[in-house]
Amino acid sequence: MIKRLLLLLFALNFAIANLTNQAQTTCDAGDEQTAAKIWQKACETGEARGCVRIGFLYQSDRGVKQDDEKAGKFYQKACDAGELRGCDSLASLRQNSGEHAKAAAVFEQACEKGFGLSCYNLAQIYEAGIGVAA
Incomplete structure (x- = not known):
């Protein structure tokens, strides 16, 4: 039972890390709107790095409409994590x-x-x- 739980946690962590990497690759290719969606999903699933990246996009008006309030909320979530x-x-x-x-x-x-x-x-x-x- 414990082995299964550990394996599940490892797979979940790997999947989340893949979201962050996928978003970075997408952003590097110039598709900031799609990257924003992926980073937001990563943030919602507990990947704090995704929260920082989506916060940056909101702060800098890249891929999403500029919104310092939203940026602050994402940064706060990352900081809390x-x-x-x-x-x-x-x-x-x-x-x-x-x-x-x-x-x-x-x-x-x-x-x-x-x-x-x-x-x-x-x-x-x-x-x-x-x-x-x-």
Whole structure:
């Protein structure tokens, strides 16, 4: 019974990873609309990298209509799942919208977990003293 469960989990993980790879291949071929659909499905099935990628497409108006609110929701989902690129992207999105204190909190969260880019971004916020004490 346990062997069957482990095999099923392995197959499911492999299938999800294939969705992410399939979407990247599709995007690289220039079909961002289809890639967006695949990454969204990957995100919905628990692939945090898919959440980051679909969030990026919403943020950058590529393959889907630009929507920072949707981008933020996808980045948040990725961040909650432990995908630190999602945390960094969420913090950058907040920073760009003027929510500097919220951005600093998310950058700090990712930095503490070892995401170097977030440490750098957090340092820049503190250096500038925007939304936080310099």
